[in-house]
Amino acid sequence: MDHLTNRLEPPLQHILACAAALAATVDATLWLVGGVVRDLLLELPIGRDIDLAVEGDVTRLAPLLATTLGGTITARHPAFGTATLAVDHWIIDLAQTRTEYYPQPAVLPVVQPAPLTTDLARRDFSINAMAIRLVADDGRLLPMPLFDPLNGAVDLAARRLRLLHDRSLRDDPTRILRGVRLAARLNLTPEPATAAQIETALTNGYLALLTPERIQTELCLTLSEPDPAAVVALADRWQVTSHIIPGLHWSSALAERLARYRHDEAGIAGLAPAEPVIAGLLLYDLSEDDLQAVRQRYHLPTPFRRLLIELSRLRSLAQSITTTLSPSQLDALLHSYSTATIAVLHYAATTSTASLIARYLREWRPLRPPLTGDDLQAMGVAPGPQLGRLLRDLRAATLDGTVTDRVTAERWVYQQLAAARS
Numbered sequence: 001m002d003h004l005t006n007r008l009e010p011p012l013q014h015i016l017a018c019a020a021a022l023a024a025t026v027d028a029t030l031w032l033v034g035g036v037v038r039d040l041l042l043e044l045p046i047g048r049d050i051d052l053a054v055e056g057d058v059t060r061l062a063p064l065l066a067t068t069l070g071g072t073i074t075a076r077h078p079a080f081g082t083a084t085l086a087v088d089h090w091i092i093d094l095a096q097t098r099t100e101y102y103p104q105p106a107v108l109p110v111v112q113p114a115p116l117t118t119d120l121a122r123r124d125f126s127i128n129a130m131a132i133r134l135v136a137d138d139g140r141l142l143p144m145p146l147f148d149p150l151n152g153a154v155d156l157a158a159r160r161l162r163l164l165h166d167r168s169l170r171d172d173p174t175r176i177l178r179g180v181r182l183a184a185r186l187n188l189t190p191e192p193a194t195a196a197q198i199e200t201a202l203t204n205g206y207l208a209l210l211t212p213e214r215i216q217t218e219l220c221l222t223l224s225e226p227d228p229a230a231v232v233a234l235a236d237r238w239q240v241t242s243h244i245i246p247g248l249h250w251s252s253a254l255a256e257r258l259a260r261y262r263h264d265e266a267g268i269a270g271l272a273p274a275e276p277v278i279a280g281l282l283l284y285d286l287s288e289d290d291l292q293a294v295r296q297r298y299h300l301p302t303p304f305r306r307l308l309i310e311l312s313r314l315r316s317l318a319q320s321i322t323t324t325l326s327p328s329q330l331d332a333l334l335h336s337y338s339t340a341t342i343a344v345l346h347y348a349a350t351t352s353t354a355s356l357i358a359r360y361l362r363e364w365r366p367l368r369p370p371l372t373g374d375d376l377q378a379m380g381v382a383p384g385p386q387l388g389r390l391l392r393d394l395r396a397a398t399l400d401g402t403v404t405d406r407v408t409a410e411r412w413v414y415q416q417l418a419a420a421r422s
């Protein structure tokens with residue numbers, strides 16, 4: 001087999017070679033593990049997150065690597081033997097090779113140092129349990145063979161998802177969600193024993209034992225998958241969605257919304273952050289009760305909370321939007337909603353209203369009238385309700401094209417003031 005680490009970007013190869021040489025000076029051995037090894041075998045692009053298993057003392061090694069490689073330690077958990085380093089744009093997770101013991105289902109494990117082979121066996125799936133030893137000579141990584149005691153490469157070639165031990169999903173039910181993501185992304189099929197374990201874990205309600213925060217982390221990862229619709233389709237097929245978000249089902253309408261987002265013919269995807277928009281497109285069909293249940297169960301960050309509140313009003317709003325509306329009438333309906341929510345409305349709408357909403361987002365929403373509140377005060381308008389009304393009407397006049405520049409705006413203001421006096 002080719003030297004797999006040759007496929008890594010040269011600056012990363014250099015960082016890993018330096019790290020391996022430094023580790024050797026404190027009697028530690030580094031192994032590239034997890035998703036990176038899997039993705040190297042699949043010849044997929046390698047992301048910024050690099051997992052290293054360390055046979056040795058991470059507490060001692062992490063500061064040494066940070067200083068010598070010019071990085072910073074962004075997290076450390078001595079009780080778990082882990083540390084995270086930021087070096088250039090890579091996030092390097094160091095974890096001492098360990099065995100895990102779960103005192104109860106779905107809680108965090110108690111860990112103890114153990115050899116690499118034991119560490120690989122405690123992991124989720126065979127395809128994530130392969131390693132490559134990092135050995136450096138003269139600043140370069142030496143070609144090392146794949147270490148694959150659990151036959152992950154065979155499973156990967158057969159596109160097979162295989163759990164490594166019977167208690168895996170009881171110990172850590174997030175692995176059900178990880179399995180769905182991986183299977184959807186890499187087109188994997190669970191082998192029979194794994195499928196049976198997933199079914200049992202769902203029947204036993206293990207997902208309900210997880211804290212909302214842990215589920216939320218997995219949901220966020222789903223939102224950043226290349227094809228979230230495929231993940232939801234598979235989660236629905238595996239009967240997982242009802243445990244996480246009751247009311248969420250895969251449908252062709254959902255797939256079409258997400259496809260429209262992906263193709264983004266109207267060129268508006270860049271106007272709002274991706275994750276809330278994708279979440280909105282996924283949750284668009286949920287009933288008011290189901291949306292409220294999501295709000296109550298998860299402690300979502302503000303953009304998502306706002307989206308969920310606005311989503312419940314969105315279907316009736318969609319019905320009020322017709323192509324006969326003027327820009328200012330559309331603005332009156334939409335201006336209080338977040339850009340993400342309006343983007344959701346766009347991707348969920350019919351073709352004719354969709355282009356109107358796209359035009360609103362691109363052109364009309366960012367439009368500012370030629371005069372500000374300060375300008376109006378300089379023209380003699382006192383601060384107060386009249387000034388607020390004038391500013392609002394001036395925006396409407398600008399949107400509809402009655403006002404086009406400062407001169408027409410000033411004339412318009414004097415006309416309004418004269419009309420108010422008479």
Ligand code: CTP
Pocket residue numbers: 033034035036049051122123124125128129172174175178
């Ligand atoms: N892992 C595990 N059980 C979990 C989470 C992680 O066994 N619940 C192990 C797997 O070996 C996994 C590795 O830790 O490969 C790193 O986890 P993570 O960085 O979350 O995922 P990746 O496998 O790197 O996958 P992705 O491509 O989705 O980032």
